[in-house]
Structure formats: C-alpha cells, structure tokens
Amino acid sequence: MKKAVAFSLLLPMTMATLLGTSATAFASTPEQTMSMNQTDNQSLTTQTIQSVDKYVTVSGNRYHLSATAAQEFSKGQLIQINQSIDQANRNVAEQQLKIDSKTKVAEPTTELFAAYNTKYTTKNFWWGTRYYFTSNAAVRKMCNELGGIASAFNIGGAIAGILSNGAASAVAGAANIYFSHLSSGLNRYNNQHPHNQIYMDVSYSGGFSYHILA
Secondary structure: OOOOEEEEOOOOHHHHHHHOOEEEEOOOOOOOEEEEEEOOOOOOOHHHHHHHHHHEEEEOOEEEEOHHHHHOOOHHHHHHHHHHHHHHHHHHHHOOEEEOOOOOOEEEOOOOOHHHHOOOEEEEOOOEEEEEEOOHHHHHHHHHHOOOHHHHHOOOHHHHHHHHOOOHHHHHHHHHHHHHHHHHHHHHHHHHOOOOOEEEEEEOOOOEEEEEOO
C-alpha cells in the first residue's frame, strides 16, 4: 500500500460539519477501493452505513430512520445518521428526485441537472451518491466539472448537497481543495484500472471512495 496522504480543510462551521476538518486518502487496497475516511467523528464509515441501511425506510418520498435504531447505535452515531438522512431528504426535494421504496434509490423525475445527460450516471441513497463511470470520457467529464464551484453544482447528488449547505463564496477556497483531491483521486484510480469500469461513492459528510464496477 502506498503511503497515506493526509490533509486538513479550514472551513466555516456549516461546511466543516459536512466535509470534516481532517481526512486521509489511501491508495488502492486488496478490495480494489480507494477511499477518504475522516479521522474525526463527523463521517459515517462504510461499515456503519451497511449496518444502518436496514433501519432506513421510505414513505412520503422521504427517508426515515426506524425508532428501533436507537437501541443499536450510539448517540453520536445517531446524530450523524440523522444529519445524513436530513440532507438526503433536502436533496430529494431540491433536485426533484423520486425514491424507490424497495431499493431506496432516489432518481431524478426531471432533467434538473445537466450532468444527468452526460455519460456518467448517478444513484442517490440516504447516505450519499454513487457516480458510475463506463468510459474515460465520463471520468474526464466529472474531473472537469469538479474544477470549479459553479460547474460542481451541476453534478448533482451529494456533491451539490455539500456545496448547498455552505455559503459558496465563503468556502470556495476550501471546497476547491476538497474537489481537487476528489478529482485527482478519481483520475488516478481510473488510470490504475484501465480495463475496468469504476464508480465513486460520495457521502453527505464528505467521505469518498472509488471502486471497480463488478
């Protein structure tokens, strides 16, 4: 495994809550993933997301957390989970998405974002968004859109949600640093797997990971 690269983002409180104040990016692991998991308590881990999912229900085109979850998770975890669900529900409303009650995937009901017509596709969940890349052109499209605050809004999903929860002008510098790491990691992972289609997970708390599409 390559040496981990750590960095910090100095953000206003609203953006810091979503992106976290410190993070570590890792090279590809035996599971063929590359991820950034925050070292503070602001981010839901992949393991926690998998454990929580069965307690998340859908009704009225909104995500809800079952009351029984209170018996399974700590107070701190419940705060993180509820913050993620609240953000997911805001995104559903703002981006005019419709949640499938069985898969819990939120899909667009209108072509609100230009990115929905590009070669990469998205699936939205209560924890964040999964971005699929089936070509190098799709990866380049995402990397180009991550190059600026205005274009990043067009990406939709968790990335647009992260931006909408902070004053863009106030956090532009920090957001650009974050998107630069997101973009460079995606491009590097794609180059490491030239014969595979890949996808990128981005959580509402700012964590991200890259994976091979099976």
